Amino acid sequence: MSFARTASLMRRGADFLGSEHAIMCGAMSWVSERHLVAAISNAGGFGVIACGAMTPALLDQEITATKKLTQKPFGVNLITMHPDIMALIDVCAGHQVGHVVLAGGVPPKGSVEAISSSGAKVICFAPTLALAKKLLRTGADAMVIEGMEAGGHIGPVSTSVLAQEILPHLGKDYLVFVAGGIGRGEAIAGYLEMGAAGVQLGTRFACATESIAHPDFKKAFFRASARDAVTSVQLDARLPVIPVRALRNKGAEAFTAKQREVAGLLDGQTVEMAEAQLQIEHYWAGALRRAVIDGDVENGSMMAGQSVGMVTKEEPVADIILALMEEAEAALSRR
Template identity: 40%
Template sequence: MKTRISELLNIKYPIIQGGMAWVAEHHLAAGVSNGGGLGIIAAGSAPVEVVREEIRKAKTLTDKPFGVNIMLLSPYASEIADLVVEEKVSVVTTGAGNPEKYIPMWKEAGIKVIPVVASVALAKRMEKHGADAVVAEGCEAGGHIGELTTMALIPQIVDAINIPVIAAGGIGDGRGLAAVFMLGAEAGQIGTRFVVSHESIVHPNYKKRLIDSRDIDSTVTGRSTGHPVRSIRNQMTRQYTRLEQEGKSFEELELLTLGSLRKAVVEGDINNGSVMAGQIAGLVSKEQSCKEIISEIIEEAEKLLKID
């Protein structure tokens, strides 16, 4: 299953792992890369030395390419932008902002630059400034989301730019990957299904909650603030929604969610923590290795696309 993305990134299969804060660390990134996809370490809001250690640990677990996701709202974003050059990282994906001021430095260092976008306008701007590809993410995804669905967003971005498009949001199996290929994408970015992989370090409570999820269990909070987030319904999301309806300030709402992702991922508090997951959580039924997940998805997609 060769595409411009698999050739660009020197990976066996056109599957990218999502850059999920607190979840996407060196074990998961290496597991996905060793399975034939592109693993990603999520820098999140972590200090530069923490990210450096994650990169170096990943290098001890895989000799395959892997990337780093830089969350541009992080107070350490500029330092991590320099770090990926120092550590000779193969690929950088970016989120929560515009990375164009860093692109010349990354390109000069031979780093492949793949911003995450949620609109045609941003995709076109990223192409203009030298991005190698984009991840076009629909609102079915977990975590911070835009407004357009994957079904509507992907073909519009594919038509608007010449660089390859990686689809994200709502891809949980081979059917989803085949579907986004039909929309013009050349790879799929997958997050939620890798959260329950053997290599994922998230708390067992978090994994079990995803595996037990139904189709209607995800919800979006934060629309009133302009920062919508998709996660699994729980006590925290219900409280957040109530405060939103009461017209509470952004600061009050932020106070409720402060440290909530860590609370769920590390401590296993799935009632008061933020259990971020995409709408495909209802498709997730078991814990597997990254290699098994990738192989299963590729095999199913190839049958549907009639690839020998």
Template identity: 40%
Template sequence: MLKRTRIQDLLGIEYPITQGGMAWVANANLAAAVSNGGGLGVVAAGSMPPELLDAEIKRVRKMTNKPFAVNIMLMSPTAEAAIEVIAENRVPIVTTGAGSPGKVIERLKPLGTIIIPVIASVAHARRVERQGADAVIAEGMEAGGHIGEITTMVLVPQVVDAVDIPVIAAGGVADGRGVIAAFALGAEGVQVGTRFVCATESPAHEAYKEAIIKATDRSTVITGRTTGHPVRCIKNKLTKKFDELESKGASLEELEALGTGRLRAAVIEGDIEWGSVMAGQSAGMVKKIQPAAEIIKDLFSDAERVLRQMQSYLLNEK
């Protein structure tokens, strides 16, 4: 059996798993399904107007009595409004990404909110620990969406060694082998995004889900490196156009114009050619659409199987 971790105790969850804060995908339906399944469901504030975020938070509370979180994308123009909506609703847990969480910690921690920033380097992890973060999500470049430059395999153990707060591993986790690998690296929980896109309760268009299921090990590419905010997506006409423009030295304004509205086009409208089909490299391991609770049970029953297999192997070696 897997040992209970500080993440489970901190968040009050059955399984040490959090759902990625994926804009347009991580809505109240998906968050409630993950929380009811024993993990930590997350609503992505993204660029939501405050009234819509308020409605989503209230919907989650009607659908589950389990812990849930809201993710704040700090580079979003609506981030400050999201902080106030979260404060008004006394959301128990917040994850943050794409920036420094100082303002979030300063405003929400006195209210008792648990703050867990997504980080992509040791320096970032140390900084947010000093600021008062309760845990960190160490996300490797295998993840979908906005990414850093370090792989999960290398990032997680260095972050574990650098901080005293619990570490959640993200990027590349889609089955029990990934869960056990994350724990072997010193993490006390995992964050899963791409596989939850294919949850039954996910609002992602069926075409988006099918694009993930059909993906192989080499289906994803990184675009937007020249903007300073690289993004991992499944390759299509949009990613090829990004490559073309970047190779010609296109301006930041041109690249931002090309990317505007493309994630919504993929997630909601099902445009998998010119939409931004954000997905991690683990897409090649996602084989079916299934309920969120079933995904969680599959991950951890498989992890137990892998652990038993490893123990048997090590005992035989002795």
């Protein structure tokens, strides 16, 4: 099937990623693993492994396993605060991974250079125009601008506002992918027309047939509406807790208790600030695993974007991408 208008607007992004369509999958811990990543790349999109809290050895295994399932390009998402980030970059280089996504904050010194020297492309996240410009000056090859409608860790500004702030300034000369709250092709068409090189979706793919997420995790998504995906609350100003958007449940209440516990450790000077933040991140990793893998939808972390209301059934990745492209093409054809 031909998607001439959409493909034309996506060409820069698709050429950069090496994929048929400039549709990236957001890196969702425990969800964006070998099966989903390979399925997305095989269907013409661009899969991204979520390294999360993996050790270098585990990442090495995951990349090896993904390569057995697809011959198409895929990327790896690394968290900038990971204590072994340089070793993880070495693992990616050893596998000749073509694209490394740095998420979770400003890249640590030397990380962008290390990725570039391996021949890989660097993709960074930017919540503001000023930071986007700085990251591009310091070596990033492409940017993802992600609005607060997204699932998982989020910033304070909506996708539509970020797109209006950043795309008119950077969209023409640089590669900018838009993420957050995208559930249909009509939205993709709009951002492409504004100058985006492509888009990134996470929630839409979380319940794909190829996703290893527990059936109960998927059923919770099917039942949820946009207003059920709420953000966590920061209890202590000293704790640099990045808000997380997830479905409302007991797990969200448990995170509030975890913050109190870590704040108490800070009060007693038994942990340093970096360790306190790491404890929070480990909490999320464990809570997310309980939901995604074990199916504990009450006590685990049900990270989901506000587009969750558009996820109504389990379907193959290829069908999801086809529907998105058909919707985008139809929208552009009506212009």
